Amino acid sequence: MEYRNIEKIRDYARQLAPVSDEDIEQLAQLLNGVRDAADLMESLIQPFEGEVDVSKMSLNVDGDQS
Numbered sequence: 001m002e003y004r005n006i007e008k009i010r011d012y013a014r015q016l017a018p019v020s021d022e023d024i025e026q027l028a029q030l031l032n033g034v035r036d037a038a039d040l041m042e043s044l045i046q047p048f049e050g051e052v053d054v055s056k057m058s059l060n061v062d063g064d065q066s
Contacts, residue, residue, distance in 0.1 A: 004035075 009028045013019050019027070 006024075006028050009031060010024050013024050013027055
């Protein structure tokens with residue numbers, strides 16, 4: 001379930017723990033910030049055409065094994 005609105009956030013938070021309306025407002029702001037940052041990072045990722053060679057992921061900037 002995706003928590004994009006305050007009602008869903010409020011309902012789920014209250015299922016997890018007794019929280020005040022003020023706590024839920026702060027939680028919603030935090031979730032919105034994290035979601036915005038994740039959406040921005042996702043928009044910056046270049047799509048890969050084909051498969052990714054994961055063996056290259058263990059190389060450092062100089063091309064040496066790390």
